[in-house]
Each structure stands twice: as structure tokens, then as C-alpha cells.
Amino acid sequence: MIEHINWYPGHMKKTREMIQANLKMVDLVIEVIDARIPISSRNPIINDLIGGKQRVIILNKVDLADSRENEGWTKVFKEEGHFVVPMNCMNGAGVPALLSLLSKYQEARNQELSRKRTLRMMIVGVPNVGKSSLINRLLGKKSAKTGDRPGVTRGKQWLTLSNGMQLLDTPGILWPKFEDPLVGLNLAFCGSIRDETMDLASLALELIGVLQKEYPEELMERYKLVELGEEPLETMEAIAAKRGFILSGKRTDYERTARAVLDEFRAGIIGRITLEHSEDA
Incomplete structure (x- = not known):
């Protein structure tokens, strides 16, 4: 077995610091994961950073994953207390369901606060899980760079959706060392680690x-x-x-x-x- 797969370039350290610095500014975190590897594509560092902040899990690339497992993982994450939206960001399947969910959440939050306030969200995930494709679908235009290679998105980007909601895009973030070699392999299989390093x-x-x-x-x-x-x-x-x-x-x-x-x-x-x-x- 290939062991000790490590991938932690400097920009990922900056991403971690960005998430920490901006977390208080957002109401909701959208975490995009790969439906083929729902555990391996969830960064444990993100869990530590986000804490108890309400989360929407986008189970992306469901078209590439086993349909029975898609149903099973949706149930698992809902039982953990998260909102879950199965999605194919490439063709937009699941986007209407997400927008409906966000609208209902904003309305409920405004009622709780007794005032109108624009929903602010942060989108996170490991490289190459489809964050940029999702953003482009939400915006209805190509404003975020997309690609089938990890590391396309760099830097901090605040984006405004057509419904007025604001979204903070963050680059993909991996973690310094994979304690379980299978996690590194799964990420490499799905293209979340650069092939040039393998x-x-x-x-x-x-x-x-x-x-x-x-x-x-x-x-x-x-x-x-x-x-x-x-x-x-x-x-x-x-x-x-x-x-x-x-x-x-x-x-x-x-x-x-x-x-x-x-x-x-x-x-x-x-x-x-x-x-x-x-x-x-």
C-alpha cells in the first residue's frame, strides 16, 4: 500500500487562518463533500474550526456514486444534525432544493432575530469536490474558476447571489498528515491530491x-x-x-x-x- 501521502502547501495554512478569521461573520457553513468518499473528503480540521455552527452538507457527485449509498449517507448526516442536499453540481441537479433550504433558513433566522438580515454563508471543502461548480450554479454565471484539478481556487472571495444572500468562497483545504493511509488513498483516487505528487x-x-x-x-x-x-x-x-x-x-x-x-x-x-x-x- 502507498503510505505517508502528505499534501499541505502554504496556501492551505492561509485558508485555515481565513476560515478562523471569518467564521463569526457567517450564519451558515456549506460543506461540500464527494459522495464517493463521504468520510475521507471531510476535513477533520474543518470540524474543529466550525464547532457548533449550523452546517449544510452538499453530497456532491451523486451521479458518480452508488445510488444506494447516496441514500444511506444522506440519512447518516441528517442523523448527525446537519442539513443534507444530494447534488450533481455539474448539471445543477439539487441546486433548487438548496436554494429553497437557504430561503427557509433565512426566514426562520429573521423571525428569531425579529429583523430582516441577509444570510451570509461560507463554503468549505477539500480540493476538487466541486465548490466552484456549485458557486457558478448558485450565481447563474461563471464567476468562480473551475477545473478537475485540485488547487484551482485561491484567495478570499465574497460573492452575492441573485437573491441577495452573500457567500464567502474559500480554497480547498487538506490537513498536514493522514493518520489513516486509506484516507490519503481515497482522496488520491478521486483527484483531490495532485497526480504530480503521486x-x-x-x-x-x-x-x-x-x-x-x-x-x-x-x-x-x-x-x-x-x-x-x-x-x-x-x-x-x-x-x-x-x-x-x-x-x-x-x-x-x-x-x-x-x-x-x-x-x-x-x-x-x-x-x-x-x-x-x-x-x-
């Missing part, structure tokens, strides 16, 4: 091992395999052979195979896959 062949081999155990039928169907190898390496080599990823001397092109498997997993092409199960929460 050995992609080893990473893809780890992913194949997980899929071989958890979603064998999807893996076999996608790569037209009659059977899976006894070890993940055998399966990886079988995938390479099916795709024609062979170098001179009949050597397996592990790098090309790794890129194909990782890209197709991240795009949902292998299937709707959730790597963390709600029953284990």
Missing part, C-alpha cells in the same frame, strides 16, 4: 485492488475481462492487454494503463462507485 502506476494498482474486491462486475464489464487476476497486478496487466497498452518487447505500459483506469474511475465510466459504506459510519 506514483500513478502504484496508485492505479491500489484502486484496481479496491474495485476488484468491492465492484468486480463493473471492473470486468468495463475492460471486457472474462475473469479477474488473483492479484491486482494480474488484473492491471489484463486491462493493459485488452487496451493494447503494450511497449516494445511485449512489456506492459503501466503508466498508460494507470492513467486510463484513474481517469475512467474519476469520470464514472467504470460505474457508479462509492468507496466508503454508510453502514460502517
